[in-house]
Amino acid sequence: MREIAEQTKQENLTPGELEVLNVRLNDLTTQVRAIDGESRRTEDRRILE
Template structure:
């Protein structure tokens, strides 16, 4: 903790609030991507697709999963670089 943060707990709380708002925004984006992944997997389960179409859906799902992991990892970091669990 920096000297000025010790002297100004309000500033520290403001920064924490900004981080929480940012994290919530990222969680909302992750939720949208997860819902899309669910829709794609349900589409694949219907069984009306040829192998190429299934491969394309699988690729899209894997890409979305990678995006969700990246968003989660990045949005866990606070301004000072700490990673929150």
């Protein structure tokens, strides 16, 4: 994330670099959602027990 933020601060990215950053951000978003979903399932099981 820090690397992405630093690159965008420089404001000298090519369209290709922007596309790569967009893909990386989308991948990160997917990972966070998966972790969040797993965490919620774990919490739900504890509540049911």
